[in-house]
Amino acid sequence: MATKKTAITKDKIVSLYMDYVLEHSEKPKSVYSFSKSNDFTETDFYAYFGTIESIEKEIFKMFIEKTVELLHKNKEYEMYDMKSKMLSFYFTFFEILTANRSYVVLVLKEHNNQLKKVMQLSGLRNSFKNFLTEIIADDFRTQQERLQNFQEKAFQETSWIQLLLTLKFWLDDASPAFEKTDIYIEKSVKVTFELMNIAPIDSLIDFGKFIFKEKIYNK
Incomplete structure (x- = not known):
């Protein structure tokens, strides 16, 4: 049985973003690379943020x-x-x-x-x-x-x-x-x-x- 995907929320995106910046010492190059590296879609991202x-x-x-x-x-x-x-x-x-x-x-x-x-x-x-x-x-x-x-x-x-x-x-x-x-x-x-x-x-x-x-x- 397939594992249920964790819902992407605004707070979750913020948490993932902060982790990304701390781990890479820079912000993501694009919405595409950020969302892909964290296993959610660009559509998920744009539901809460424009850039x-x-x-x-x-x-x-x-x-x-x-x-x-x-x-x-x-x-x-x-x-x-x-x-x-x-x-x-x-x-x-x-x-x-x-x-x-x-x-x-x-x-x-x-x-x-x-x-x-x-x-x-x-x-x-x-x-x-x-x-x-x-x-x-x-x-x-x-x-x-x-x-x-x-x-x-x-x-x-x-x-x-x-x-x-x-x-x-x-x-x-x-x-x-x-x-x-x-x-x-x-x-x-x-x-x-x-x-x-x-x-x-x-x-x-x-x-x-x-x-x-x-x-x-x-x-």
Whole structure:
């Protein structure tokens, strides 16, 4: 009796793609070669993705979606203030990245072209902005006077740049358990929220000292 073929799902294709990239240190040359090497058809592939590049974008989007899913499983999360939700997001997100570090480092560090790297992270950007909209809705919009000084769109763009800088720091972090990235996250998020409260000086100086020490004395 013939063996029943395993159903090809979106998650299965993503898993196979990540394995392929890690094993070959490069992405597949074509949809045909990728599907053939993994015993499924191009039709199976195109049911979920239009191109090889679209898988790359989807993977980083899935990292965000998994992060948010895990956050909402914590019953206490809904009671957190905006700053605590942001910190929880960062620590959970980078735990997921760390679990997939070999893949993330390989695909991001191969792109010397910054535009290509940003394009690959477009799915991540959109999902992250959706998360920001979600946490802003809780208490930020109710503070009308502060909203005039720190518009929602400015907050989203600033937070996106902050996430990219944190990602860059994490990629270069060689400390045990990436403990320096944890410090970076705590200090950078603190600076962001104190800027929103128009009281940034102490935290900004502290954060600046940390970055200076890491980049100058630890080269």
